[in-house]
Amino acid sequence: MTSAWELLLPAASAPARARGRALRQALRDAVRSGRLAAGTRLPSSRDLAADLGVSRGLVTEAYEQLTAEGYLRSGRGAGTWVGEAVRAARPRARDLSPRSSGDLADFVPGTPDLSLFPRSAWAAAQRSVLADLPHEGLGYPDPRGLPALRTALAELLARRRGVVADPERIVVVSGVAQATALLASVLHARGMRTAGVEDPGSPQHHALYASAGLGTAPLPLDDEGLVPGPLYASGVRVVVTTPAHQFPTGIAYAPRRRAELLDWARSVDGLVLEDDYDGDFRYDRAPVGALQGLDPERVAYTGSVSKSLAPGLRLGWLLVPDWLADDVVERKRTTDLGHPTLDQAVFARFVERGDYDRRLRVCQRAYRERRDALVAALDEHFPGSRVTGIAAGLHAIATLPERYGPEEGFLARVAEAGVTVRPLAAYRHGGAGGGPAGAGPAGEGPAGAGPVGAGPVAAKGVRLVLGYAHLTPGRIRAGVERMARAV
Ligand SMILES: Cc1ncc(COP(=O)(O)O)c(C=O)c1O
Known part of the structure; x- marks a missing residue:
């Protein structure tokens, strides 16, 4: 069991701002991987905080959060145990996105479908x-x-x-x-x-x-x-x-x-x-x-x-x-x-x-279908979202309603669920919204679908750049669904 606590040590030495999140994630991983077996009793928050050299509040918060998520359960009286349901939840999570067969859903833009190479x-x-x-x-x-x-x-x-x-x-x-x-x-x-x-x-x-x-x-x-x-x-x-x-x-x-x-x-x-x-x-x-x-x-x-x-x-x-x-x-x-x-x-x-023209026609058809699958999946799982930049290319911009924000929390939850997405802010000069401020970009241009003027990059809502061309429609649907379940 000691080794399981050792697993938490790197999280404890994370920078102060990220420490709570790192600790929660490390605990989740320990439970998921079986290093902390179902039924294991956890040390008191006071003892664990002392062992790890972090504040007791951070541990209490992690226990509460993971209890709410079902990884842990608190017993009658004092005490926290690893939940029994976690093992059962793992195969179920896979079943819900069978096409991704447990792989990461990766919406990072920039790559075509390499399996279509002629x-x-x-x-x-x-x-x-x-x-x-x-x-x-x-x-x-x-x-x-x-x-x-x-x-x-x-x-x-x-x-x-x-x-x-x-x-x-x-x-x-x-x-x-x-x-x-x-x-x-x-x-x-x-x-x-x-x-x-x-x-x-x-x-x-x-x-x-x-x-x-x-x-x-x-x-x-x-x-x-x-x-x-x-x-x-x-x-x-x-x-x-x-x-x-x-x-x-x-x-x-x-x-x-x-x-x-x-x-x-x-x-x-x-x-x-x-x-x-x-x-x-x-x-x-x-x-x-x-x-x-x-x-x-x-x-x-x-x-x-x-x-x-x-x-x-x-x-x-x-x-x-x-x-x-x-x-x-x-x-x-x-x-x-x-x-x-x-x-x-x-x-x-x-x-x-004429092979190149033929290839472009094949890809064009496939990518249009994938784009439509993405738009439909977002519509179903993130109602109220606006999807722009869809008249062309291999990626789209999704602006989710404000209730899904703030963006940082959204991205962390989605990443924990194994879905890789990039926020639009990551493409600002200087990266991750840290560049010099400028007028924000906008939505689709005059010839595209949807209204113009998507507002500044730093808006409160969540704005994502979603590459779709490299994913089959099934994987797109599974990825969006997985994202929705994570948030
Ligand atoms: C805006 C932009 N232009 C061009 C490229 C492609 O560069 P290359 O043709 O060297 O592969 C990329 C690759 O990601 C890109 O993002």
Whole structure:
């Protein structure tokens, strides 16, 4: 039994603010795992507090809370025992979410369904490339990428995303991450020291600029996109944006804002980096064409197969304005002497054969179904919630009614139940709501479903970013149900 108390020691040395929660969680774990067997009598709160070196109030509170949850029972007179019901509750909890078979329900956004990867079509493209590729095709590639792939991409991106795509201006890269890093490094060499980033936004952007020696200026969004006033006031000359489906709020930039963004770029002799990270997935609205199509000299456009095929392929593209093209290509060359030839050739073949378009259609159908499952499950288990950002992409924003708040408590209970979710606040500059204050993001844009103006990130209610594309409808329903039972 002593060892069971030892299990509680790490919790006792948690930081003061988290100590109570850590102690409750450690006790729960000890009971669930059987280290504290049903019927075991617990030490008095005074003794346990002394053993652990914590206040008696903390132990009393933990006993009371776990008694209320059924892990412990208090007997007649003084005394607390491990409850009998706990063992029986474990299989029952699993039965209620059979599809997750006890696994964590993971709603963290960013990954497509990797089980949909078209293995046989990819293998066929690989075979055909290996059969055809001349020996000299295995030498160092053009640092911009194979001509066949750049030509295929130019056609694909012009057709699907409305970009102005000259194969000469395309650089094949290992993803949006490398495209951002290359540009950041070129801009740094030209004297830029700060880049504007959307707030809330992708933590990747900040990290990538930082690695090239650039600081980032968080810029506020409203429900139409980046707010022009703070953008002008920031003094930056480059800004990275996700105008087709803002990450993470899901808004589509309003046409007016797109025009204003380009006006800004022209007025400061600057650059917009358009991250079209999930540009291929549109459900209820006409695709919003890429910003780059409106002014290819002021917009660098980047995308990758990370959401459409698999992030592990590390394959993407960057379309650069003329005035930056030579520098970016040179930077790519000195970084890695070009992208792996076979991967490029296979992807080119995959696109040329129409396999890529077919794959996008399959995923589009699957993800739409999953999105609908998420919206329906939230409607059923969290009535009164607002789900926004759903017209496109691989994730949605759920704003739960205030009665589920405060957010910290909600997240702790959900995590205890084995469900992983990210709050919108985690995407604020500085993370977890700790960044500089800005105007809050908003809900779905004009072309999307639902009303606009979801209010500031720091609102009292619970606001979650829920990735759904990697989960089957059954797992989505089970995860939302599990979340609802936890709260
Ligand atoms: C906003 C955003 N853009 C792009 C990416 C993808 O980067 P890459 O294409 O390098 O995989 C991510 C990945 O999570 C992202 O969150």
